[in-house]
Amino acid sequence: MTLETLDRRAPSLFKQQASRTSRLALYSALALFLMVADARFKITAPVRTAVAMALSPVQWLVSQPVLAYQNASRYAEVQQHAVAKEDAARKELVAMALRAELAEELLQENAHLRALLDLRERQTTQGQAAEVVYDSPDPYTRRVVIDKGQVDGIAAGSPVLDENGVIGQVTRLYATRSEVTLLIDRDQAIPVFNPRTGARSVAYGDPSPARNGGMELRFMPSNADVQVGDLLTTSGVDGLYPPGLPVAKVVTVDRRADSAFTRIYCEPVGRVQGVRHVMVLKPQDRVAHPEAANMAAQAEAEKADKAARARGKREKAAADKADAAKPAAATPKDPT
Numbered sequence: 001m002t003l004e005t006l007d008r009r010a011p012s013l014f015k016q017q018a019s020r021t022s023r024l025a026l027y028s029a030l031a032l033f034l035m036v037a038d039a040r041f042k043i044t045a046p047v048r049t050a051v052a053m054a055l056s057p058v059q060w061l062v063s064q065p066v067l068a069y070q071n072a073s074r075y076a077e078v079q080q081h082a083v084a085k086e087d088a089a090r091k092e093l094v095a096m097a098l099r100a101e102l103a104e105e106l107l108q109e110n111a112h113l114r115a116l117l118d119l120r121e122r123q124t125t126q127g128q129a130a131e132v133v134y135d136s137p138d139p140y141t142r143r144v145v146i147d148k149g150q151v152d153g154i155a156a157g158s159p160v161l162d163e164n165g166v167i168g169q170v171t172r173l174y175a176t177r178s179e180v181t182l183l184i185d186r187d188q189a190i191p192v193f194n195p196r197t198g199a200r201s202v203a204y205g206d207p208s209p210a211r212n213g214g215m216e217l218r219f220m221p222s223n224a225d226v227q228v229g230d231l232l233t234t235s236g237v238d239g240l241y242p243p244g245l246p247v248a249k250v251v252t253v254d255r256r257a258d259s260a261f262t263r264i265y266c267e268p269v270g271r272v273q274g275v276r277h278v279m280v281l282k283p284q285d286r287v288a289h290p291e292a293a294n295m296a297a298q299a300e301a302e303k304a305d306k307a308a309r310a311r312g313k314r315e316k317a318a319a320d321k322a323d324a325a326k327p328a329a330a331t332p333k334d335p336t
Contacts, residue, residue, distance in 0.1 A: 125242045127161075127281040128152065133177070142185040142207050142272070144168075148280060149176045157240050159281045165246030166190070166234065167270035167278065178280075182272045183247070184213040192217075192247050193235035197225045200235050203248060203266060213272060215248050217264035226253055226264055240283045246270075 018026075038044045128148065136143035148154050150173050158170040160180045169188065172179035181188050188205040206216045220226065230250040236243030248266035255262050 125281045125284070127279045128154075130160075130178075130278050130280050132276055132278065136179060141187075142182040142205070142213065143171075144180050144182065144275070146178050146180055146278060146280070147176070149174045149178050151175055154178050154280055155283055157283045159234075159241050159245070159283070161245065161279045161281065162270045162275050162277070164271065165248075165269040166241065167268065167272050167275060169240070170280065180278070183215060183268050183270075184272050190241065190247060191235045191238050192232040193243070194226070194230055194232055196227075196230055199225065200237065203232065206265065213268075214251070215266040215268060217250075217266065218261075220262045220264055222255055222260055222262050224262055224264075226250060226262070228253055231269075232266060236284065242281065242284060 034044070130146040130148040133145045133147050136145060146160075154170060154173060156170060156173055158178075159166060160168045160170060166183065168180045168182040168185075169190075170178050171181040183190060183203070183205055184207050185205045186207050189202050191200065192203045193200050201217050201220060203215045204218055206214045208214075217226070228250050232247045232250070234241040234243055234245040234247055246269045248268045250264060251267045252265040253262060254264070
């Protein structure tokens with residue numbers, strides 16, 4: 001190879017590439033400039049809009065298989081849920097039919113037994129439906145507000161129920177609203193009755209987060225006959241709750257050797273959380289009993305009759321005493 005073939009000229013300046021550090025600094029400055037310009041002046045908004053419009057058919061086409069799979073899965077889940085609800089409804093319908101067949105016979109038997117025992121008929125408590133408007137704004141209480149108040153005839157102390165059982169009691173009245181204290185409130189208590197053993201007790205609210213809201217039977221002796229699963233109903237001894245309403249089920253019985261009392265925790269059968277529609281009953285002491293009214297009227301009449309007789313006796317005794325106090329009339333002397 002001859003020396004004339006070698007290129008001895010210096011390389012051109014434009015053929016040299018910048019260093020990696022210089023390129024990183026340049027691209028970083030350019031990216032920062034573009035971000036600031038887009039944030040302040042929206043210079044890339046038209047470009048972004050055009051790109052989005054151009055890519056929207058592609059996005060729709062790509063998302064169709066995913067949407068089809070999701071719709072198919074949702075359809076299968078909804079169908080299974082609907083079939084399960086239909087089966088449960090059919091079972092409940094059969095159970096209700098059986099109970100309906102026995103209802104008439106039980107009513108006749110109940111009426112016959114009450115006639116034999118000479119007991120008065122069970123009083124039917126009146127009530128009215130209401131809707132829960134919102135929860136109480138006080139975070140330290142368990143209360144809800146319903147859309148019925150004094151103008152609707154709601155009375156203080158009225159029991160509040162849902163389709164399962166008792167959930168609380170009306171504790172504060174407004175003109176068109178009422179505040180209901182739930183059974184799980186720490187200041188709420190309700191007399192209960194255990195139909196299995198015939199024992200009466202009092203259930204108190206237990207709003208502790210560990211149990212997600214429940215109830216507790218306090219001051220129960222360590223040998224109390226209470227079992228898990230026992231259903232507690234209202235006893236009616238307080239004069240407010242009608243007897244026989246479901247209240248709670250026993251979920252825990254903690255018998256301690258170092259204590260004379262048993263810790264018994266219960267779970268309300270009613271939906272004390274998330275309830276929407278409720279039934280408000282009249283307190284038992286506000287329900288009129290015709291027999292009691294007649295007995296009270298007879299007692300008042302007998303009392304008035306006794307008072308009239310006693311007043312007549314006192315007047316007669318006073319008159320006899322006045323007659324005895326008068327001096328005897330002087331008799332004329334014989335002239336002979």
